[in-house]
Structures are given as structure tokens and as C-alpha cells.
Amino acid sequence: MAKAPVLTPRADDFPRWYQDLIAKAELADNGPVRGSMVIRPYGYGLWERMQAEMDARIKETGTQNAYFPLLIPQSYLTREADHVEGFAPELAVVTHGGGKELEEPAVVRPTSEMIVNDYFSKWVQSYRDLPLLINQWANVVRWELRPRLFLRTSEFLWQEGHTAHATYEDARDFAARIHREVYEDFMVNVLAMDVVPGRKTAKERFAGAVNTLTLEGMMGDGKALQMATSHELGQNFAKAFNTTYLSRDGRQELVWQTSWGSTTRMIGALVMMHGDDSGLRVPPRLAQIQAVVLAVKDDETVLAKVRELGDRLRAAGIRVRVDDRTDVPFGRRAVDWELKGVPVRIEIGPRDLANGTATLVRRIPGGKQPMAIDALAAALPGILDEDQALLLRQSRERRESRTSEVSTFTEAVEVAVGGGWARIPWAALGEAGETALAEHGVTVRCLVAEDGSVPDDGDAPGNVAIVARAY
Numbered sequence: 001m002a003k004a005p006v007l008t009p010r011a012d013d014f015p016r017w018y019q020d021l022i023a024k025a026e027l028a029d030n031g032p033v034r035g036s037m038v039i040r041p042y043g044y045g046l047w048e049r050m051q052a053e054m055d056a057r058i059k060e061t062g063t064q065n066a067y068f069p070l071l072i073p074q075s076y077l078t079r080e081a082d083h084v085e086g087f088a089p090e091l092a093v094v095t096h097g098g099g100k101e102l103e104e105p106a107v108v109r110p111t112s113e114m115i116v117n118d119y120f121s122k123w124v125q126s127y128r129d130l131p132l133l134i135n136q137w138a139n140v141v142r143w144e145l146r147p148r149l150f151l152r153t154s155e156f157l158w159q160e161g162h163t164a165h166a167t168y169e170d171a172r173d174f175a176a177r178i179h180r181e182v183y184e185d186f187m188v189n190v191l192a193m194d195v196v197p198g199r200k201t202a203k204e205r206f207a208g209a210v211n212t213l214t215l216e217g218m219m220g221d222g223k224a225l226q227m228a229t230s231h232e233l234g235q236n237f238a239k240a241f242n243t244t245y246l247s248r249d250g251r252q253e254l255v256w257q258t259s260w261g262s263t264t265r266m267i268g269a270l271v272m273m274h275g276d277d278s279g280l281r282v283p284p285r286l287a288q289i290q291a292v293v294l295a296v297k298d299d300e301t302v303l304a305k306v307r308e309l310g311d312r313l314r315a316a317g318i319r320v321r322v323d324d325r326t327d328v329p330f331g332r333r334a335v336d337w338e339l340k341g342v343p344v345r346i347e348i349g350p351r352d353l354a355n356g357t358a359t360l361v362r363r364i365p366g367g368k369q370p371m372a373i374d375a376l377a378a379a380l381p382g383i384l385d386e387d388q389a390l391l392l393r394q395s396r397e398r399r400e401s402r403t404s405e406v407s408t409f410t411e412a413v414e415v416a417v418g419g420g421w422a423r424i425p426w427a428a429l430g431e432a433g434e435t436a437l438a439e440h441g442v443t444v445r446c447l448v449a450e451d452g453s454v455p456d457d458g459d460a461p462g463n464v465a466i467v468a469r470a471y
Helices: 014-024 041-060 081-090 113-123 168-189 236-241 265-274 300-315 330-340 350-355 373-401 409-417 426-440
Strands: 028-030 037-039 071-073 093-097 100-108 132-141 155-165 195-199 211-218 224-234 244-246 252-254 256-263 291-295 320-323 344-348 357-362 368-372 403-405 421-425 443-448 464-468
Touching: 014 265, 037 041, 037 155, 041 132, 041 155, 041 168, 041 265, 113 132, 113 155, 113 236, 155 168, 168 195, 168 211, 168 224, 168 256, 211 265, 211 373, 211 443, 211 464, 224 236, 224 265, 236 256, 256 265, 265 373, 291 300, 291 330, 300 320, 300 344, 300 350, 300 373, 330 344, 344 350, 344 373, 350 357, 357 373, 368 373, 373 403, 409 421, 409 426, 409 464, 421 426, 426 443, 426 464
Parallel strands: 291 320, 291 344, 403 421
Antiparallel strands: 028 037, 071 100, 093 100, 132 155, 155 256, 195 211, 195 443, 211 224, 224 256, 244 252, 344 357, 357 368, 421 464, 443 464
């Protein structure tokens, strides 16, 4: 009888494969309250690496980190009509505290535009205080009716940036800079994810924004996932909170604002974009463990060499883990590391040691080969770079091979329902067509210019709509 696979094959049941992998790679568990999750150490380690890479890019823009309260007076949400309407179905509201009913209910933070603006209106006095560039790493709560670990949970972790500027142009350019230099750069060069940068339609943009820039990625089943967004808020929140500054000309002016965010959803994207039937495949630049050195047997000479090699690789700048748990069967350990997607395994047993070699197992392209132990420290950086590039190339090839140019509504629906992306002229679809897509479980993910760039105007002639099913 054939041995049952460790994971449900993706081709048989992609959602079940996803759930299997999350559990067996020890990324997360469901929390005690429906829609909540417990992020396990290996999953949280991925988030910490994501945080570090993005935080460095955010700070390069001149943005500083701060922290704002989790509880927000409910009255704050009523100040910007579109914003409260957009978030009302997802709100969690605290009505009692300390055994008493609160004088005013408090909303558990769904996003922080409201409370940030309350403080921006105090901190901004003149043009000298601008631009004001703030980011926070925090959790938010948006009550989710159909939860799925990492993709849609009632509580999730994220970063949210909030900025105030003296002019529309400065705010517009900063939102675009975050979109390009923080999010797109991180996703392409660290996560090895091919993403499409674009502009959301008016129907899909963030509640209260005048423009939303997005990055859309194609998952392994052909569906789209919104990866991160950057919003131009115009002066909507400035008007609601009277966030003004004294201009150089001595006039009181409203500020122009942006907000932008990315979440632990990226861990779900990592699973669905790069994972295979054997588990995760973690891009080397992201991996908290780039190489694991395994002792095949409980042999003192082997154990000493495994630990020595670990030290040597660490000194060479490789993020390495030594697995000398010889009380756990070798096969089980190898499968566990494969599930977790560690880019490289280095296996050393008595026979390898006698030959002065190790068995090098590459998770991303697959395959194994013997390699001289003394050559590993010099060879691994190049191998990791090759595998990083391979993941990005595979991601791009998947999207390109499953994207079709179409000219009619019917064709766009057929492509999307069939598991691909359709590119259709926005003029041929329009707002009426966009609304009709919902009947088929399909949405416009973003608008791009004819040459693939991000359009300045959503209604510009030549704009193309990317149509797909989405998570």
C-alpha cells in the first residue's frame, strides 16, 4: 500500500493543502475565539524577518515609529462618513470596563486614521512641522465572518503608516514612494514574489481615500491576493479633525495625508505562492534559518563536525541551525525541515565524514549532491542567491503563463473563473461591468496603464483592468 502523503496534494484540494501546511510546518493554530490565531515561533520568526526588512525600508524614507492606543472613542469614527461606513460591519466595540458601563463605547482599533488625526491636529502647528511621517507596528481587530489563518482573521498584526504634508503633490509622491520603494522592493527582492503594482478602482479603494495603490500577487491556484496598499487620503480626515498648519504665507491650511499598511497576510501569501506538495519554500533572503546542518547518526565524531560546521557557516554570515537531536529519527527531522522550507539542508553521517563530504539538499530547486565540507562556507552564498532568483522567476512565469489579454466581459469572466488573470481594457469594462463581475465571484484587482505602469488617473484612456478571483 502506498504511503499517504504528508500534505493533501495541491491539485486535489488547494484550501486543504494550505491548512495542512500551516499546521504541519508549525506556523499557527486557531485561537480560542473564532477568527483569532496563535502564531507559533516558526511563523512568528518569519514575521520578525519581514518586520526587520520593511522597517529598515520605512525608516529610509524618514518615517519614525510611534504607538497609538488600541481603544478608540466611538465618536471618532463618525467624523469621516465614508470611513465609518466602510468599517462599520467589522467593528468590535467595548461597552463595559472595570465592572461598569462606559460613558462612551470604545472601538477596538480597526485602523488608526481617526486617533492619529486627533494627535496630528495637536502636533502640527506650522509648515515647519511638515511633513510629519509616522509608522506603528501593532495589532488590529476587524471582525471576520469567514476566517482563514493569516489570510482573514479577526485580529492580525501589521504596520500602518500615517503622514501629513503641506501639499497634494508631496502627499501623492510620498504614497507612491512607499508603494514602490518599501512594499514593491521588499516583495520582489526579499519575498521573491512577482507582484503587479496598480491603482484600485473607485469601488475598491480604501474607505475615505481619494486613491489607493496596491500590489497584487498570483497565488499557486491562480487567485489574486492583495499584498499591501498605500493610500492618498487627500484632505478628508484633515477636514474632519481640523488638522491645519500655518503656511509660509501666514494662512491656515489643511494638511494633505497618506496612510499605508501591510500585514501578516504576507505569511499566507508566502505559503500559497512558493509552497509545493512537500511544504514551504522560504526565500533565502527572508529565511530565519537559511541552512540546517543535520547529524545523521549519534556518533561523537559526526556531532563534533556538525557543530564545527555550524560555527563556520555562522561566521561566514549564513543564518544556520545545527540539528544534533539524534534521539529523533533522522527521516522525521529531514521531513520536518522540508515542511518548514529551509532553503538548504546539509546532512553529515559517518560515511560522509570518512569522505570529507556532506550531502547538500536544496529545497527550492530540489535535488541533492555531495559537496566537500570545506567548500560549503564559500559555496552557500552563491547557491542561496541562485535559489532566491529561481523563486522569483517561477513566480513571474506562473503569472505570465496564466494571464490572458481579452476584449469582452464574457472572456474576462471565463479566464478568471478558470483560474487565471484577465487583462481587459477598462473602457470595455467600466463601472457597470465591474459591478456585474461580483455575480461570478470575480473582481477588478487593479488598474494598470497600457505599458504595465501605475496610472496617474483611474479613468485615463488606455488603462487596463486586471480581473481575477481573489482571496
